[in-house]
Amino acid sequence: MTADGHGRVELCVVIGSGCAGLTAAVYAARGRLQPLVIEGMEPGGQLSLTSVVENFPGFPDGVNGFDLIDNIKRQAERFGTRYRQSVVTRVDFSERPYVLHLQDEDEVIRTQSLIIAAGARARTLGLPGEKEMWGHGLSSCATCDGAFFRDQRVVVVGGGDSAMEDAIYLTKFASEVHVVHRRDTLRASKIMQERARSNPKITFHWNRVPVEILHQAGRVHGVRVKGTGGETGSEKISCDGVFYAIGHEPNTGMFGDALPKDAQGYLTAHGVVSNLPGVFIAGDVADHHYQQAITAAGTGCAAAMEAEDWLQAEGLLQA
Numbered sequence: 001m002t003a004d005g006h007g008r009v010e011l012c013v014v015i016g017s018g019c020a021g022l023t024a025a026v027y028a029a030r031g032r033l034q035p036l037v038i039e040g041m042e043p044g045g046q047l048s049l050t051s052v053v054e055n056f057p058g059f060p061d062g063v064n065g066f067d068l069i070d071n072i073k074r075q076a077e078r079f080g081t082r083y084r085q086s087v088v089t090r091v092d093f094s095e096r097p098y099v100l101h102l103q104d105e106d107e108v109i110r111t112q113s114l115i116i117a118a119g120a121r122a123r124t125l126g127l128p129g130e131k132e133m134w135g136h137g138l139s140s141c142a143t144c145d146g147a148f149f150r151d152q153r154v155v156v157v158g159g160g161d162s163a164m165e166d167a168i169y170l171t172k173f174a175s176e177v178h179v180v181h182r183r184d185t186l187r188a189s190k191i192m193q194e195r196a197r198s199n200p201k202i203t204f205h206w207n208r209v210p211v212e213i214l215h216q217a218g219r220v221h222g223v224r225v226k227g228t229g230g231e232t233g234s235e236k237i238s239c240d241g242v243f244y245a246i247g248h249e250p251n252t253g254m255f256g257d258a259l260p261k262d263a264q265g266y267l268t269a270h271g272v273v274s275n276l277p278g279v280f281i282a283g284d285v286a287d288h289h290y291q292q293a294i295t296a297a298g299t300g301c302a303a304a305m306e307a308e309d310w311l312q313a314e315g316l317l318q319a
């Protein structure tokens with residue numbers, strides 16, 4: 001489709017290629033919606049960056065996150081899903097079919113129905129040293145970057161399941177893992193807490209927040225942390241690498257104010273049905289509570305079924 005308005009109109013476009021988007025694609029493809037998946041900034045989503053997923057039903061011994069995503073992707077492809085490696089920068093909801101603008105491309109895509117499964121991205125802190133060292137000793141992906149820290153000291157920031165999972169994973173490589181958490185109780189599930197607490201390589205620094213990523217000559221050499229109880233001083237934790245595991249922010253910038261959001265910026269919907277005709281919402285972009293692979297998959301499935309019903313009711317889908 002060119003910007004002047006000629007070309008194909010899609011029946012169903014899925015924004016996002018994580019667990020929600022790909023599951024939506026499986027169902028949409030089997031429903032003969034011929035979905036086009038725009039893969040987005042992080043193809044495969046958060047799950048493809050996860051080491052072992054132990055709680056996805058059907059895998060008693062766990063499954064590698066990347067493999068799980070790759071399997072769903074191939075499953076959707078088998079039924080006719082098409083993929084496009086691009087990023088949606090703006091969606092124009094003022095006319096139907098809706099118009100999607102893509103990064104670095106003159107082309108636009110028009111679609112009758114849209115499944116938004118844009119997911120969420122890792123949160124950062126905006127600390128001094130963060131910009132300079134991002135990707136050079138500072139990361140939000142232990143699975144991607146952990147192996148660079150063999151026999152070195154690393155810091156993990158956060159107290160949730162991701163932080164515990166990252167800390168445990170990093171003990172495979174690092175000599176010491178230091179968890180910095182802003183409270184004295186963990187948010188993580190009991191099983192993850194127990195595993196982390198019983199790991200002799202992991203040390204907890206309670207009631208602390210990082211205030212600066214310390215670096216010299218292109219290398220991280222520590223994190224400056226401060227107490228959360230109003231203490232005036234700060235202390236340095238020496239380390240070679242830092243991993244943020246402090247949650248996520250939903251990817252909603254491309255929608256402007258067209259879709260309602262909750263107080264934390266996540267999209268809101270009635271189940272998976274948005275306030276706009278033919279627009280459905282699935283996965284973490286609308287979920288700050290469960291954020292599980294299986295719930296994302298579930299809403300992806302529901303969104304595709306709703307899209308199929310809607311297209312049928314609009315007379316856009318041949319019986």
Ligand code: NAP
Nearest residue numbers: 158159160161162163165182183187245246247289290291
């Ligand atoms: P999360 O549960 O939201 O935890 C984020 C952690 O970062 C919290 O401990 C929070 O502290 C801390 N934090 C947030 N903002 C901070 C800031 N500005 N400064 C310092 N610390 C900050 O996020 P998550 O761990 O990524 O997990 C997200 C969801 O995925 C959860 O539902 C989780 O169960 C799920 N998950 C599951 C698994 C698994 O089952 N194996 C693995 C990974 C994720 P507070 O605790 O003080 O708020």
